[in-house]
Amino acid sequence: MEVLDAFLIVFSPETITMILLGVFGGIIIGALPGLTVNMGIALLLPLTYTFQGMTGILLLLGVYCGAVYGGSITAILISTPGTPASAATVLDGYPMAKKGQAGRALGLSTLGSMFGGIFSTVALILIAPQLAKVAMGFSSAEYFALAVFGISIITSVSSQSIIKGLMGGAIGLAIATVGLDPMTSGMRFTFDSVYLMGGISFIPVLVGLFAFSQGLISFEEEYRERNQKILHKVKAKIDRILPTRADVKRVMPTYIRSSVIGTGIGTIPGVGGDISSFIAYNEAKRWSKHPEEFGHGSPEGVSAPEAGANSVTGGCMVPLMTLGIPGDGATAIIMGAFMVQGLALGPQLFTDNPVEVNSIFIGLMMANIFLGILGFLCMRVFVKVMDIPRYILVPVILLLCCVGAYSVNHNIIDVFVMIGAGILAYILIKLDFSMSPIVIGIILGPMAESNLRRALTMSQGDLSILYTRPVTATFLAIALLTLLLPVIGPAVKAFWKKRKNK
Amino acid sequence: MNKINTVIGIISIVFGFLIIYFSRNMSMFDEYGVPGERFWPFGLAILFIFLGLLQFISVAIDKCKHVILTVDLSSTAVKRAYLLSILIIFYAIGLHYLGFVISSLITIPIIMWVMNQKKAKTLALATVLIIGCIYVSFDIVFNSPLPTSVFLD
Numbered sequence A: 001m002e003v004l005d006a007f008l009i010v011f012s013p014e015t016i017t018m019i020l021l022g023v024f025g026g027i028i029i030g031a032l033p034g035l036t037v038n039m040g041i042a043l044l045l046p047l048t049y050t051f052q053g054m055t056g057i058l059l060l061l062g063v064y065c066g067a068v069y070g071g072s073i074t075a076i077l078i079s080t081p082g083t084p085a086s087a088a089t090v091l092d093g094y095p096m097a098k099k100g101q102a103g104r105a106l107g108l109s110t111l112g113s114m115f116g117g118i119f120s121t122v123a124l125i126l127i128a129p130q131l132a133k134v135a136m137g138f139s140s141a142e143y144f145a146l147a148v149f150g151i152s153i154i155t156s157v158s159s160q161s162i163i164k165g166l167m168g169g170a171i172g173l174a175i176a177t178v179g180l181d182p183m184t185s186g187m188r189f190t191f192d193s194v195y196l197m198g199g200i201s202f203i204p205v206l207v208g209l210f211a212f213s214q215g216l217i218s219f220e221e222e223y224r225e226r227n228q229k230i231l232h233k234v235k236a237k238i239d240r241i242l243p244t245r246a247d248v249k250r251v252m253p254t255y256i257r258s259s260v261i262g263t264g265i266g267t268i269p270g271v272g273g274d275i276s277s278f279i280a281y282n283e284a285k286r287w288s289k290h291p292e293e294f295g296h297g298s299p300e301g302v303s304a305p306e307a308g309a310n311s312v313t314g315g316c317m318v319p320l321m322t323l324g325i326p327g328d329g330a331t332a333i334i335m336g337a338f339m340v341q342g343l344a345l346g347p348q349l350f351t352d353n354p355v356e357v358n359s360i361f362i363g364l365m366m367a368n369i370f371l372g373i374l375g376f377l378c379m380r381v382f383v384k385v386m387d388i389p390r391y392i393l394v395p396v397i398l399l400l401c402c403v404g405a406y407s408v409n410h411n412i413i414d415v416f417v418m419i420g421a422g423i424l425a426y427i428l429i430k431l432d433f434s435m436s437p438i439v440i441g442i443i444l445g446p447m448a449e450s451n452l453r454r455a456l457t458m459s460q461g462d463l464s465i466l467y468t469r470p471v472t473a474t475f476l477a478i479a480l481l482t483l484l485l486p487v488i489g490p491a492v493k494a495f496w497k498k499r500k501n502k
Numbered sequence B: 001m002n003k004i005n006t007v008i009g010i011i012s013i014v015f016g017f018l019i020i021y022f023s024r025n026m027s028m029f030d031e032y033g034v035p036g037e038r039f040w041p042f043g044l045a046i047l048f049i050f051l052g053l054l055q056f057i058s059v060a061i062d063k064c065k066h067v068i069l070t071v072d073l074s075s076t077a078v079k080r081a082y083l084l085s086i087l088i089i090f091y092a093i094g095l096h097y098l099g100f101v102i103s104s105l106i107t108i109p110i111i112m113w114v115m116n117q118k119k120a121k122t123l124a125l126a127t128v129l130i131i132g133c134i135y136v137s138f139d140i141v142f143n144s145p146l147p148t149s150v151f152l153d
Helices: A002-010 A013-031 A037-050 A055-078 A084-098 A102-135 A140-157 A162-177 A202-228 A245-266 A273-287 A299-323 A329-340 A347-352 A354-377 A379-385 A390-409 A412-430 A436-458 A470-501 B002-022 B039-061 B063-068 B076-098 B100-114 B120-141
Strands: none
Touching: A002 A013, A002 A354, A013 A037, A013 A055, A013 A354, A013 A379, A037 A055, A037 A202, A037 A329, A037 A390, A055 A084, A055 A102, A055 A299, A055 A329, A055 A354, A055 A379, A084 A102, A084 A273, A084 A299, A102 A245, A102 A299, A102 A347, A102 A354, A140 A162, A140 A299, A140 A436, A140 A470, A162 A202, A162 A436, A162 B002, A162 B039, A202 A329, A202 A390, A202 A412, A202 A436, A202 B076, A245 A273, A245 A299, A273 A299, A299 A329, A299 A347, A299 A354, A329 A436, A347 A354, A354 A379, A390 A412, A390 B076, A390 B100, A390 B120, A412 B076, A436 B039, B002 B039, B076 B100, B100 B120
């Protein structure tokens, strides 16, 4: 019955149109160099307020799937990956385009992306409910440990410097403390401001961190490119896009292998599509009968990274839906949309909102199917879109940021908060900070705080509750290890090397 | 990068002490030993101070590595991006006093002009199209009202 209800929701004219538009918009965002997946989702996040129920969330999932795939178009045609996840696609996609096989490369990447996305959605449908059952017995102490685990693992892998990653996480946690205390309703850091009593609205902050900063970066890049006279014009001729039966037969094992890799990697918080696509590419080369073709236009070389990157989308949803831990920056923003709709992510989602869970499964499946259909039918449109000049894109992004931030509460202060967050993000990016830890801190901070305080209230202030419960202790130990490994790891490695040499 | 990383460390420590200062009137624990409002911010402050100190140590240990890396915070391209941010702040003020349409009619051509698009026809057409698209999407399709002039309220 719940599945039927979910079908009715997803296939309602409004929702299905929004998924289609989301995928279409996502492909365009991914295909435009300089625009990121996170930026696209952040820009559209305020719009989810205007939709009732699942429509807004499914729109964002459509953008997510579309944008991850869209990056491959520029990677193949102009050797510029639209998203970091498509960086590995350049290695063989561009040589194929130079050999006059741009259509073949685009066809294989489209099919690979669709295959990877559908594969990971099936994996999500199979794994998520089982994992949620395990997580059902979690209490406040376990949830606190989970939140710490989520924050630690993401902050430590998403920035070049682990200290800056952690500082980013701490900035997010600090932003989340402003406003009324979640337990006692006492005021914290409100400075007698009525606006701050409700806390700093997180959607304008997200829009600023991901979209406004990206607008400024695009503006800066345009100036540099203009001065250096760099042109990104598409010259490759696109012939037949639909892959031949022989090609499909040849790359099918690569699709399956890469999808397994991508789904597995996606379930690990913090490890995104870029890492997945490179691992999938390396494995494809290792298993290939023609490894010598890699780097010179191998069909497997295009298929592997695309299937690997897109299968991360379903994988990332596993920890998000079952444990309430976002797998990367994009899913952290999508988590914000769930919060907007009043849906609490975690195992209780599966018992309290089964219709919504099934809607996500079906919606994600549909998004991946649309991705393939649009990829094959509208490729020439997407190629044309790549030529949109930045002097059009930059004002559009900046205006949408302002209007989007305003539309959340119809409050002009939100626009100033967004601009402040955007300028801060622009400077922080220059200083080698990553934005994802900040978002993770904002999203997981309240969860960590309220559960820690609840656990300590239950244990009457006894800290042993954090290390005597096996699940809590395990997650906290993993979190500690994740934080210490980058510091201790090289020293241990050097020690073993020295001992081996002796 | 050495200098900048040291400054980041200082800012982190200062931020930690600021949190401690501003949370001084909040309660750490209530009479039953239950953590109060200050409990979490105090922990955060300690974390900021600890990370600031770690940053100092990291700069001292990896001195050579940090010297190679450079940070661009003051090139012409970056300064222009700062100016654009200031323009958008004025745009936000304009949204409040003039509303979406008028302030956008002024801001979009300025941004495009700064980005070296000087053709009057393109400027006019792009401005009208962008404003039209945003207006139709937000106000009509998504039923989300755009900012109107405070004088019209």
